[in-house]
Amino acid sequence: ETGVTQTxxxxxxxxxxxxxxxxxxxxxxxxxxxxxxxxxxxxxxMFVYNFKEQTENNSVPSRFSxxxxxxxxxxxxxxxxxxxxxxxxxxxxxxxxxGGTYEQYFxxxxxxxVT
Amino acid sequence: xxxxxxxxxxxxxxxxxxxxxxxxxxSSVPPYLFWYVQYPNQGLQLLLKYTSAATLxxxxxxxxxxxxxxxxxxxxxxxxxxxxxxAEYFCAVKGWRTPLVFGKGTRLSVIA
Numbered sequence: 001e002t003g004v005t006q007t008x009x010x011x012x013x014x015x016x017x018x019x020x021x022x023x024x025x026x027x028x029x030x031x032x033x034x035x036x037x038x039x040x041x042x043x044x045x046m047f048v049y050n051f052k053e054q055t056e057n058n059s060v061p062s063r064f065s066x067x068x069x070x071x072x073x074x075x076x077x078x079x080x081x082x083x084x085x086x087x088x089x090x091x092x093x094x095x096x097x098x099g100g101t102y103e104q105y106f107x108x109x110x111x112x113x114v115t
Numbered sequence: 116x117x118x119x120x121x122x123x124x125x126x127x128x129x130x131x132x133x134x135x136x137x138x139x140x141x142s143s144v145p146p147y148l149f150w151y152v153q154y155p156n157q158g159l160q161l162l163l164k165y166t167s168a169a170t171l172x173x174x175x176x177x178x179x180x181x182x183x184x185x186x187x188x189x190x191x192x193x194x195x196x197x198x199x200x201x202a203e204y205f206c207a208v209k210g211w212r213t214p215l216v217f218g219k220g221t222r223l224s225v226i227a
Contacts, residue, residue, distance in 0.1 A: 004158070043205070043217040056214060090158055103149055104215060106158035 004107035021076040023091030032074040037088040081114045117142045117208045121218035134193040138206030148189045149207040
């Protein structure tokens, strides 16, 4: 595997279900991100992990719970979601360095439908 | 805080015509600027980036962008559109130690 992978690619879940999205990066990066992409809305940054530590949480509802066990893996745990949470969830990674930044590399996304 | 404005949510060009996608940014510090492309049902792919080296940046698939500080712009161009260029394009800005901020995107349609 190369780049950033995400599983599953598609997920349909009921509002009472619990599921998890998985992201893995094979690039040796030290930062990972979760984004939400909804129709007709700009990309929304949800969570940022730098060196496995969460450094950003953009007022995301508690029904979304991130986990970063190591610098290569990132999870998004989902529970009691709402229909408006249906969206494409994108994972990204980058190499953050002091005094500069490198571009983010994105995975293919997980298309989530909440019924 | 940084912000990005992409003028035109939808741009349509004929095959072989010039592609021009506009992006203006707001940043209180010298920014890093990026253009990404997203094909249907896929993630975002980096087209090119500006990181304070040359103001004219060449990217993949024949695209290029010019950083104009006086106009706070970073417009994306391609001399001749191809059918395969039809996609959603996102401009993004980042400062040091600040998150990457995306524009709302511009959907490019290419007409045969």
